[in-house]
Amino acid sequence: MCRNIKTLFNFDPPVTEDEVRAASLQFVRKISGFTKPSKANEEAFSAAVEEIAQISSRLLHSMETTASPKSREEEAAKAKARAAERFGTHPA
Numbered sequence: 001m002c003r004n005i006k007t008l009f010n011f012d013p014p015v016t017e018d019e020v021r022a023a024s025l026q027f028v029r030k031i032s033g034f035t036k037p038s039k040a041n042e043e044a045f046s047a048a049v050e051e052i053a054q055i056s057s058r059l060l061h062s063m064e065t066t067a068s069p070k071s072r073e074e075e076a077a078k079a080k081a082r083a084a085e086r087f088g089t090h091p092a
Helices: 017-032 039-062 072-087
Strands: none
Touching: 017 039
16 A cells, blocks of 8 residues: 655655655555545544654654664665565566
C-alpha cells in the first residue's frame, strides 16, 4: 500500500520539512489503511499528518549523536544492494 518509512535522523544534509511530512503521510496511510481518505475523514487524516510531522520534527531536532552524519547516496546504494539480494535483481 505504501513505501517503507525511511530513517531521517543524522543525515548530511539534514532532513527537510518535506521529508518529515512525506514520512508522516506514509505513517498515517499505513495505520489508517487508506492511501486517500474519504471526504468524511479528510480533515482528520490531514490533521493527523500535520500533528505527526510536527512531533517528528521536534524529535529529530532534539536528538543528539556523536556518530558521523550518514550520506544519503551511500544509504541509498546500500538499500539498493539489499533489495537486489532479497529479490534476486541486479542493481542498476
